[in-house]
Each structure stands twice: as C-alpha cells, then as structure tokens.
Amino acid sequence: MPDRPRLTDRELDAMSILWKHGSGTVNEVREQFPDDLAYTTVLWLLQTLEEKGFVRREKEGRAHRYFPAIEQEEASGGALSRIVDRVFHGSAEMLLAQLVKERDLPARELERMRDLLDRRLAEEEDA
Incomplete structure (x- = not known):
C-alpha cells in the first residue's frame, strides 16, 4: 500500500466492518463498532477514510452509503508488514x-x- 497513507487502529476497525458487510451508512457502521462511538465520530472517521482513498460513498436518500475502495488483502499486507517489523523485529x-x-x-x-x-x-x- 505504498501510495496510500496508513490506517489507524480505529480506521482499520471501520474498514473491517465495511469489508465484512460490503457497505454501510454511518449508523450501520456505528452499530457494528466494538465500543460506543458518537454518530459524529463515525461520520468523521468515514469522511477521513474517503479523503485517504480507502472508501467511496454514494447518496442513499438523506444518508450516504460507504463502500470499501480497496480490497482487504491490500490493506492487510501493509498492516501485517508493520506488525512483523515493529513487534517481531522483521x-x-x-x-x-x-x-x-x-x-x-x-x-x-x-x-x-x-x-x-x-x-x-x-x-x-x-x-
């Protein structure tokens, strides 16, 4: 994933939800989070992911539906490399x-x- 910024832990949580379900509105993603986050926090998180190029959105009524813009394997490779390097000294x-x-x-x-x-x-x- 050399062309994209890295995912933070919270961003990775959101991406995991989108990969598992295929897409989600802010409320749908919020309901799947392991901890109780404010609507505005999840909205900001998804907007940040969109700015970074990890998700795309489509208008759905009054809401937006967010979709993963990258495959899970693409993101997991970078995350795994960081773990190997940092935790297991390469x-x-x-x-x-x-x-x-x-x-x-x-x-x-x-x-x-x-x-x-x-x-x-x-x-x-x-x-």
Missing part, C-alpha cells in the same frame, strides 16, 4: 511461531498452513 518466523503457539488452531488450518509453506518452498527451489 522476523516472519517469530510471527508464525507466536501464531501457532498462542492460538488453538484446528488441525485442518494447520495443514493448510503447512501446504502454503510447502508450496512456497517448492517455488523457491524452482527459482
């Missing part, structure tokens, strides 16, 4: 170890992770 291995250790992951999910790693290793060997 080590993806430390991130993976922490994830596997801290989460009670089902065997099926662990197998999918192993498959992803195997495929990535095969790509490296072919390169």
Whole structure:
C-alpha cells in the first residue's frame, strides 16, 4: 500500500466492518463498532477514510452509503508488514511461531498452513 497513507487502529476497525458487510451508512457502521462511538465520530472517521482513498460513498436518500475502495488483502499486507517489523523485529518466523503457539488452531488450518509453506518452498527451489 505504498501510495496510500496508513490506517489507524480505529480506521482499520471501520474498514473491517465495511469489508465484512460490503457497505454501510454511518449508523450501520456505528452499530457494528466494538465500543460506543458518537454518530459524529463515525461520520468523521468515514469522511477521513474517503479523503485517504480507502472508501467511496454514494447518496442513499438523506444518508450516504460507504463502500470499501480497496480490497482487504491490500490493506492487510501493509498492516501485517508493520506488525512483523515493529513487534517481531522483521522476523516472519517469530510471527508464525507466536501464531501457532498462542492460538488453538484446528488441525485442518494447520495443514493448510503447512501446504502454503510447502508450496512456497517448492517455488523457491524452482527459482
């Protein structure tokens, strides 16, 4: 996400709501927030996201409906890179170890992770 500013934690919360539901009015987004925010706070947050290019809006009656303007994967890559750099000192291995250790992951999910790693290793060997 090099061309866009970074998402703050609160902005990421709003984007997560929009990605999950596809769109939302200020009230709809406000109802989904984990904490109780004022209408004007959520409105300001969505307007800020629009200015940054993360959302777009369409008029819907007297309100506006906000839509994600970027895919979740685009934003998550930048956020994950920041976490790896800041928390794990650039080590993806430390991130993976922490994830596997801290989460009670089902065997099926662990197998999918192993498959992803195997495929990535095969790509490296072919390169």
